[in-house]
Amino acid sequence: HKDGSSEKHKDKHKDRDKEKRKEEKVRASGDAKIKKEKENGFSSPPRIKDEPEDDGYFDGKLKKPKNKEKDKDKKVPEPDSKKKKPKKEEEQKWKWWEEERYPEGIKWKFLEHKGPVFAPPYEPLPESVKFYYDGKVMKLSPKAEEVATFFAKMLDHEYTTKEIFRKNFFKDWRKEMTNEEKNIITNLSKCDFTQMSQYFKAQTEARKQMSKEEKLKIKEENEKLLKEYGFCIMDNHRERIANFKIEPPGLFRGRGNHPKMGMLKRRIMPEDIIINCSKDAKVPSPPTGHKWKEVRHDNKVTWLVSWTENIQGSIKYIMLNPSSRIKGEKDWQKYETARRLKKCVDKIRNQYREDWKSKEMKVRQRAVALYFIDKLALRAGNEKEEGETADTVGCCSLRVEHINLHPELDGQEYVVEFDFLGKDSIRYYNKVPVEKRVFKNLQLFMENKQPEDDLFDRLNTGILNKHLQDLMEGLTAKVFRTYNASITLQQQLKELTAPDENIPAKILSYNRANRAVAILCNHQRAPPKTFEKSMMNLQSKIDAKKEQLADARRDLKSAKADAKVLKDAKTKKVVESKKKAVQRLEEQLMKLEVQATDREENKQIALGTSKLNYLDPRITVAWCKKWGVPIEKIYNKTQREKFAWAIDMADEDYEF
Numbered sequence: 001h002k003d004g005s006s007e008k009h010k011d012k013h014k015d016r017d018k019e020k021r022k023e024e025k026v027r028a029s030g031d032a033k034i035k036k037e038k039e040n041g042f043s044s045p046p047r048i049k050d051e052p053e054d055d056g057y058f059d060g061k062l063k064k065p066k067n068k069e070k071d072k073d074k075k076v077p078e079p080d081s082k083k084k085k086p087k088k089e090e091e092q093k094w095k096w097w098e099e100e101r102y103p104e105g106i107k108w109k110f111l112e113h114k115g116p117v118f119a120p121p122y123e124p125l126p127e128s129v130k131f132y133y134d135g136k137v138m139k140l141s142p143k144a145e146e147v148a149t150f151f152a153k154m155l156d157h158e159y160t161t162k163e164i165f166r167k168n169f170f171k172d173w174r175k176e177m178t179n180e181e182k183n184i185i186t187n188l189s190k191c192d193f194t195q196m197s198q199y200f201k202a203q204t205e206a207r208k209q210m211s212k213e214e215k216l217k218i219k220e221e222n223e224k225l226l227k228e229y230g231f232c233i234m235d236n237h238r239e240r241i242a243n244f245k246i247e248p249p250g251l252f253r254g255r256g257n258h259p260k261m262g263m264l265k266r267r268i269m270p271e272d273i274i275i276n277c278s279k280d281a282k283v284p285s286p287p288t289g290h291k292w293k294e295v296r297h298d299n300k301v302t303w304l305v306s307w308t309e310n311i312q313g314s315i316k317y318i319m320l321n322p323s324s325r326i327k328g329e330k331d332w333q334k335y336e337t338a339r340r341l342k343k344c345v346d347k348i349r350n351q352y353r354e355d356w357k358s359k360e361m362k363v364r365q366r367a368v369a370l371y372f373i374d375k376l377a378l379r380a381g382n383e384k385e386e387g388e389t390a391d392t393v394g395c396c397s398l399r400v401e402h403i404n405l406h407p408e409l410d411g412q413e414y415v416v417e418f419d420f421l422g423k424d425s426i427r428y429y430n431k432v433p434v435e436k437r438v439f440k441n442l443q444l445f446m447e448n449k450q451p452e453d454d455l456f457d458r459l460n461t462g463i464l465n466k467h468l469q470d471l472m473e474g475l476t477a478k479v480f481r482t483y484n485a486s487i488t489l490q491q492q493l494k495e496l497t498a499p500d501e502n503i504p505a506k507i508l509s510y511n512r513a514n515r516a517v518a519i520l521c522n523h524q525r526a527p528p529k530t531f532e533k534s535m536m537n538l539q540s541k542i543d544a545k546k547e548q549l550a551d552a553r554r555d556l557k558s559a560k561a562d563a564k565v566l567k568d569a570k571t572k573k574v575v576e577s578k579k580k581a582v583q584r585l586e587e588q589l590m591k592l593e594v595q596a597t598d599r600e601e602n603k604q605i606a607l608g609t610s611k612l613n614y615l616d617p618r619i620t621v622a623w624c625k626k627w628g629v630p631i632e633k634i635y636n637k638t639q640r641e642k643f644a645w646a647i648d649m650a651d652e653d654y655e656f
Contacts, residue, residue: 094237096325097332097645107302107326111277113232113241115284116305116318117225119248119267122146129199132192133185143176147264150251152196159253159261168262169251176264232304232320233281240321241304252311256425259391263311272307302326323641332645335616337474338482339656345483348471349374356437362458366467368441369395369456373477376432377484377520379423380461380477392421395477396461401451405442406431414439485517485614490656492516493623504591506629508598510620517610535599542592549585556582617643618650626652 102109124145130137131148140148151160151169159165170188177185185191210218229244249267252260270290277283279297286292293307305318320326341348352374355367372378372395381394393402402420409415412433422428434442445455468475492513497506556578563571611620617635621643624631631640631647640647 093644094325095648096237096328097649101329105300108234108299109278110236110281111232111234111299111304112281113277113284113304114229115275115286116273117229117245118270118287119246125149125196125199130195132195134187134190135192138184141178141181144173144178144181146249147173147176148191148193149196149200150249150264152193153200154251155193155197159251162261164257164259165251165262168260169264172262172264234320234325237325239324239326242319242321244318246307254425256421256427258425260311266310268307268309274306276301276304276306321641322638323644327642328645331617331642334479334482335486335618335656337479338486338616341472341475341479341483342487342656344472345374351471353437356441362463364441365445365456365459366464368438368445369459369464370467371434371438373480374484375434376418376430377481378428378477379481380464392423392425394422394461396456396459396464398455399451400446400449400453400455403442403446403455405439405446407439416442482614482616484520485610486616486619486656488517488520489513489615490619493619497623497627499627502587502590503629503633504594506627507633508594510623510629510634511598514611514615515605517615518605531599535596538592538596538599542589542596545585545589545592549582549589552578552582552585612639612642616656617646618654619656621646621650622652622654625650 122142124142131140131145132138151173154160166188174182174185226244230241231238232241233239246268247265250265252258252263252265254261270286271293273286273292274294274296275284275292276296276298278299283295303317303319306315308314309316322328322331348370352367352370355363356371358364358367373380379394381396381398393399398420402418404417404419406415406417407413409417409431414436415431415433416439418428418430418432420428442455445457449455449457465476468477468479493510496509496512498509501509556575559571559575559578563575620634621631623629624634635643
């Protein structure tokens, strides 16, 4: 060919052969690696050769070369972006629940991630922001100033008025001071943090007043950080990490009246960090000038990063997002265990009722404790973390002072009044009518005991848990809690859902069923600070809607009167239009009134804990499918991702 096309043709063949040889070489080395890994019992996903080291090994299952993606886009043009988006989401979804599960104990076969994101270093306050001690300006050393800012940021909070908080803070703050500062600052009441507090309030206000461009820039920076650190590669799949940022230093708050509130949570450094990843993965690099405490390759655990915090000496972890395979499988297994309990719960209940009459005191105590765990969803009592000094108790660690017995109270016989601090120092207060034999046993257990003595002195969590394992493999107090919560939801939904209700009314029924579970599990909360204001706003909307409805009804009445006189098509159309307007406003009013009822009933009950941790999501999914309630009305986006397995698996006939 005169135009040189034959030369081009040869070159094309050469390039293709060269590319083929290159691919074969890569494949051969990959096969050798896979063979070696299979001998070790697991294989890893092939690494992508043509991608930059620091960018983008998080970009999907196995990345395709960019030029192929472009060609693919060119070949199949899709002008309608709305149609394209769901398809993309569907492709990215990993239906792990349809795959074979790993052998017992193996959590993953390949794990690679970028490690944690540390809290930014402390930025000293501007010179214009002064700290006063005993009415005089005092310049603090950087360490002392940083800890002082933690207190200043909380100055308007109730915590800083609590004696235990102030005492713990002052003790830890003094540890960060220079000797000179310690000699001067001897009384927290003489410290004036006002200017510091005002400075941080002004910063908060400035953030609120930021321009759209500034907010967008911060959003882009956060997204960049998320893209780099917020995902890992686990067994060929890109999985979201739940908490890739290490919590910054600050003051410990705790829940309820925690005895360690106010103590200093120290800054976590790379030297505190243990990294967990595959042997054949690229180990994340520590920040410049630092090194990790340790690097592990343990595929029998699910955490990526761990460290020990200084307040209670407990181990903290960076784990995968609730939507991940590992978390989802654990959830699924939890609810299946609770379903197994359903098959033998009657037998267990009959057994502990028989044991109330046992000649052995320890058997009686165990049987009464199990009755409380079953009937009241009490925790066994071993949730206290090592080093925690809060006086929190569970069923096995109840003391005589935690209960009062009333042969008759409020028209009911054999009432037990409970009053103790449960998990997270949250008060459990309840008056419960119990069976006569339980009441008599409690009287027996309390005989000749002081208030501070153990109620169940022949019982501990070890004895109880061993007994539960003998009753059913995998049975714990938490399984009882999960079973009772889920079965209660299912029963309540059947009782409360009326077929002819509209969707807002059905959602109210769902929330009422969820509320019954939250009450059973003692999931309380303090009424939100903005509760009264938000209820007033909602009532204003209801009043305005009632006025609109009254006007619309008058308009409809007038239109009907005109239609009677004129009797033409035009006036008939006007009447139909006015009818629809009235119906629409009636629906809107009902929706607002339902919302108000729901909000009022929920003000001291936390629905989220049971919804996320104790209720089999398949019950909710089945209910939504049966009654045509959109799943997004019950579960938000994060919850839908967490329960994707249940949404895909459950049909409307599912029974817990």
